[in-house]
Amino acid sequence: MATIAMKFGGTSVADIERIRHVAALVKREVERGNKVAVVVSAMAGETNKLVAWTNDAAKPPVEGVRGNILQAIPDQREYDVVVAAGEQITSGLLAITLNAMGVKARSWLGWQVPINTSAVHGSARIEGVPASDMTRAIENGEVAVVAGFQGVAPGVRISTLGRGGSDTSAVAVAAGIGAARCDIYTDVDGVYTTDPRIVPKARRLEKIAYEEMLEMASLGAKVLQTRSVEIAMLHRVPTRVLSTFTPDVGGTLLCDEEDIVEKKPVTGIAYSRDEAKITLHKVPDRPGVSAAIFGPLADAGVNVDMIVQNVSEDGETTDLTFTCTRGELNRALAAIETHAKDIRYRAVTHTADVAKVSIIGIGMRAHPGVASTMFRTLAEKGINIEVISTSEIKVSVLIAEEYVELAVRALHSAYELDAA
Numbered sequence: 354m355a356t357i358a359m360k361f362g363g364t365s366v367a368d369i370e371r372i373r374h375v376a377a378l379v380k381r382e383v384e385r386g387n388k389v390a391v392v393v394s395a396m397a398g399e400t401n402k403l404v405a406w407t408n409d410a411a412k413p414p415v416e417g418v419r420g421n422i423l424q425a426i427p428d429q430r431e432y433d434v435v436v437a438a439g440e441q442i443t444s445g446l447l448a449i450t451l452n453a454m455g456v457k458a459r460s461w462l463g464w465q466v467p468i469n470t471s472a473v474h475g476s477a478r479i480e481g482v483p484a485s486d487m488t489r490a491i492e493n494g495e496v497a498v499v500a501g502f503q504g505v506a507p508g509v510r511i512s513t514l515g516r517g518g519s520d521t522s523a524v525a526v527a528a529g530i531g532a533a534r535c536d537i538y539t540d541v542d543g544v545y546t547t548d549p550r551i552v553p554k555a556r557r558l559e560k561i562a563y564e565e566m567l568e569m570a571s572l573g574a575k576v577l578q579t580r581s582v583e584i585a586m587l588h589r590v591p592t593r594v595l596s597t598f599t600p601d602v603g604g605t606l607l608c609d610e611e612d613i614v615e616k617k618p619v620t621g622i623a624y625s626r627d628e629a630k631i632t633l634h635k636v637p638d639r640p641g642v643s644a645a646i647f648g649p650l651a652d653a654g655v656n657v658d659m660i661v662q663n664v665s666e667d668g669e670t671t672d673l674t675f676t677c678t679r680g681e682l683n684r685a686l687a688a689i690e691t692h693a694k695d696i697r698y699r700a701v702t703h704t705a706d707v708a709k710v711s712i713i714g715i716g717m718r719a720h721p722g723v724a725s726t727m728f729r730t731l732a733e734k735g736i737n738i739e740v741i742s743t744s745e746i747k748v749s750v751l752i753a754e755e756y757v758e759l760a761v762r763a764l765h766s767a768y769e770l771d772a773a
């Protein structure tokens with residue numbers, strides 16, 4: 354008998370029939386003698402619809418009025434009120450379904466749990482899940498059905514955790530209630546060597562090290578939200594990824610690096626299309642120029658990812674390229690234009706037709722030549738590398754978006770990750 358946390362994603366709760374299936378999985382755990390907290394996402398597609406509504410509502414009444422671009426961003430506190438609604442619905446529906454099956458259950462919204470978060474609306478960080486009435490209800494044998502993705506920010510305002518945030522809710526609740534494990538149920542039966550949707554030959558990993566999963570998630574593999582992996586690692590929550598539809602087969606366990614016996618040079622490949630590239634042409638090649646560029650970007654809340662500065666041809670000026678997310682592109686351009694006088698560039702160009710492809714593996718530390726295999730493989734396919742960045746356990750390249758699937762498949766074969 355144990356206390357456990359279970360999380361079900363959007364496709365798993367997409368309609369009442371699937372919610373009944375989820376309720377049966379929860380009931381099975383209760384009948385095994387376990388005490389259960391369940392965390393649910395909104396029904397598939399629901400959050401996208403709510404996000405689109407907030408954007409529509411924020412549009413200025415007269416189309417095309419210049420200078421109104423910034424007003425088109427909805428107030429993030431109200432955005433959170435709207436987009437958190439999807440999870441309120443599924444938590445109530447699952448509680449109703451469980452009770453109808455004879456399993457005592459109640460719903461808990463973020464503020465009721467409480468899931469305390471920072472004030473950064475739209476992408477708040479969980480700061481704590483203190484013991485509360487919910488903990489006592491679980492101890493008394495009642496199933497707690499927690500609305501994922503949402504929390505409560507200072508000032509008792511509803512907050513949300515960023516897209517895919519229900520994974521983070523689940524691991525944080527598991528840590529908060531001292532659960533023996535956290536099972537993340539989704540539409541794939543585990544973490545694969547790459548996204549199985551674009552590479553049918555991808556293989557399921559029996560285990561993956563926290564560090565590798567962190568890189569995979571932050572470099573685009575959306576099977577788990579990055580922050581959920583951080584919390585699992587920090588609080589030592591044994592976390593598994595499982596399929597809602599075939600719950601008794603497969604699965605992937607997040608584990609410590611030491612628990613992985615065979616350390617291949619590359620464990621997995623991730624990609625992200627949410628990339629934009631900005632180049633500043635002919636900026637002065639002198640001390641302080643990077644500070645003049647990246648200071649205003651940081652002040653504007655732009656998270657700069659990759660950076661490359663070219664060799665100065667004339668000894669006077671140089672070109673500087675960096676990347677950020679597509680959502681941050683306009684803000685980045687505005688910050689640069691505002692500070693044009695300090696930066697003193699000749700011209701600025703930008704594109705969102707780029708994508709980032711990354712190879713990840715703790716085995717990379719011990720295997721030389723891993724990056725060169727990547728560059729050769731891409732060259733053989735005629736794919737140009739625009740920017741490179743590396744860390745101890747990953748290599749990322751920026752390429753034209755149209756080649757992303759080709760690149761991922763070629764690399765998957767090159768590193769011998771294809772299923773037999």
Ligand code: ADP
Pocket residue numbers: 361362363364365394517538539540541543544545546547548549550573574575576577621
């Ligand atoms: P949920 O709604 O259950 O949270 P998500 O859509 O957020 O599900 O995440 C699951 C999806 O993540 C899978 O359907 C798959 O396409 C995608 N994915 C991307 N990379 C990977 C990977 N390496 N392993 C497994 N799934 C991946």
Ligand code: ASP
Pocket residue numbers: 362363394395400401439501502515516517518519520
């Ligand atoms: N429903 C939210 C989203 O679509 C949170 C989640 O699914 O994890 O981003």
Ligand code: MG
Pocket residue numbers: 362517520575576577578
């Ligand atoms: Mg998800």
